[in-house]
Amino acid sequence: MLISIRKVFFNLKNALLFLGIGVFILTLQLFYLSQYSERLGALKNQHLLINKIINTDLSDPKMASIMINGALSEIELSVKVSGKEAFLDSFINSNEEQASLLRSLVVSSEAFRDNALIWSESLAISEKSSRARMLNARTAYLTDIDRMTDYQIHLIQESIDTAKMIALVVVMAGLLVFLLYRYRLDQIYRDIHKACSVDTDGTRKVIATQEIDFLLKRLRKSSQDSLNPNLLNPLSGLNNEKGLINAFNAKKAGKAGNTVFLALFEIDRYATLINTLSKEDLKNLFNKLGEMFTMYEQPLDVIAHMDDDRLIFLMSRSSKKTAFEECEKIIQSVKESSFTTAQGPIKITLSAGFLLKPPVKTIDEGVQQALQLIENAKENGGNCIVQLRDLSNSYR
Structure with a gap:
């Protein structure tokens, strides 16, 4: 059965469109992963800032106040980054768990920042009790950070699995399209070559495409007319x-x-x-x-x-x-x-x-x-x- 060149190119356009959509979805998934990584980085940064605050030397009150206030401002910013909504979040994941974890993180971070600020400004007589309250607030804060970190790692793993699956489908489909249409385009090229070649031995040219078969028959008819x-x-x-x-x-x-x-x-x-x-x-x-x-x-x-x-x-x-x-x-x-x-x-x-x-x-x-x-x-x-x-x- 003869193949249609028009149909070959129509199907090739559709196949390339399908592959393009697959690559587009894979690209979106990679952006999605990068936003999750930013959240994870913000959570890790909060760990570092907490350690920086509790290890601050209060012997120099002025310098300590500058360092602690700066770290507290960074913590506030990092908390916001940790809760920043990622692209496609509303389409792929349920926001309820994310919102619940974020609310808990905001509350515990505020409690820690308030106690850290009180500790940094406390007198020597109340320094120990202020530090103890800060450390208690830190424990709750670290627990919320760890819970949020585990949740983000879970989302990252799911996104990686999804990206792997999409990449596998795109690669397999791309290989199939390449092999199939390489063969089809070779058929079309061979038919064009046969149409352009000179018949030297009278053997029948086996044509695979409808359009070129029609053209050759029209050419034979025209040659008879002459x-x-x-x-x-x-x-x-x-x-x-x-x-x-x-x-x-x-x-x-x-x-x-x-x-x-x-x-x-x-x-x-x-x-x-x-x-x-x-x-x-x-x-x-x-x-x-x-x-x-x-x-x-x-x-x-x-x-x-x-x-x-x-x-x-x-x-x-x-x-x-x-x-x-x-x-x-x-x-x-x-x-x-x-x-x-x-x-x-x-x-x-x-x-x-x-x-x-x-x-x-x-x-x-x-x-x-x-x-x-x-x-x-x-x-x-x-x-x-x-x-x-x-x-x-x-x-x-």
């Missing part, structure tokens, strides 16, 4: 009887590896059809038929439109089954198609005779035998192909 007008049927632009003989003889040398099959096609109820259509309508009808036939043409094949308005398809194929199935596809395609006329769209069907053309027999002899097969097809209602059974004179 042949000697005396060798062409004016209605369809296909070879006439003389053109058939010339083309067959010209390509005969290349048919050594394959068998030649002859398929003769005739429009059902043609006598009635010709009385209702103008010459221009008939020309358009046969032009379209010619285009449909050339869709199945290979380099060593010959298609002709005879003077009696029958179509001949000399097919060079490796097997009888392949040639017969292609003829069936032609008949089915014609049946399913509409043909434009001055009176509106019409439907037609074809009857066909199919046989192996022995090398010792002429094309005319094969045509006469195929005509008998067509008569048999019409007796069966038309719109079918009849073939001569192998090694037998009976019909199928």
Whole structure:
């Protein structure tokens, strides 16, 4: 089955969009982790500031007051950073536990700061009792810091696990997209290369893409149109009887590896059809038929439109089954198609005779035998192909 270049690029854009969304989400998760790290750093800093305050020497009251006031201001700022809402917090995590821990941390930090300030300003007589109250407040404060730290570590671990999963999905999807579309783009490049290359041996170019297959068939049709007008049927632009003989003889040398099959096609109820259509309508009808036939043409094949308005398809194929199935596809395609006329769209069907053309027999002899097969097809209602059974004179 041929692939569509348009579909390949449409799916590639969607795949890249999916990967882009994955990378965007992963980037957001990394920002999220960085904000959690800032919270964790603020909590660690509060530990250091607490130690700095309780170890301050009060022998120099003025210097001690400066150091303690500065540390207390930093603690207040760090508490705010510890409770700062991270990006996506409201979408990913429940804020209830975070809010509860933060309230407890704010209360205990305020208690510690108040007691630290009282201790720093206390007289020598009350220094010990003030310090004891400060240390008690420190214990509650450190407990809240540790609880908040554990919670932040838990959030960081969850975020890391999420980032790992997203990264794994993005990498696997990226690898799959790379392998699949590398293969698809290679197919497209190979088809373009085949379309641009010169046919030197007459072998069939196996095309994988619909668009390039269509272009090659159009090019073949155009090349036929540029042949000697005396060798062409004016209605369809296909070879006439003389053109058939010339083309067959010209390509005969290349048919050594394959068998030649002859398929003769005739429009059902043609006598009635010709009385209702103008010459221009008939020309358009046969032009379209010619285009449909050339869709199945290979380099060593010959298609002709005879003077009696029958179509001949000399097919060079490796097997009888392949040639017969292609003829069936032609008949089915014609049946399913509409043909434009001055009176509106019409439907037609074809009857066909199919046989192996022995090398010792002429094309005319094969045509006469195929005509008998067509008569048999019409007796069966038309719109079918009849073939001569192998090694037998009976019909199928």
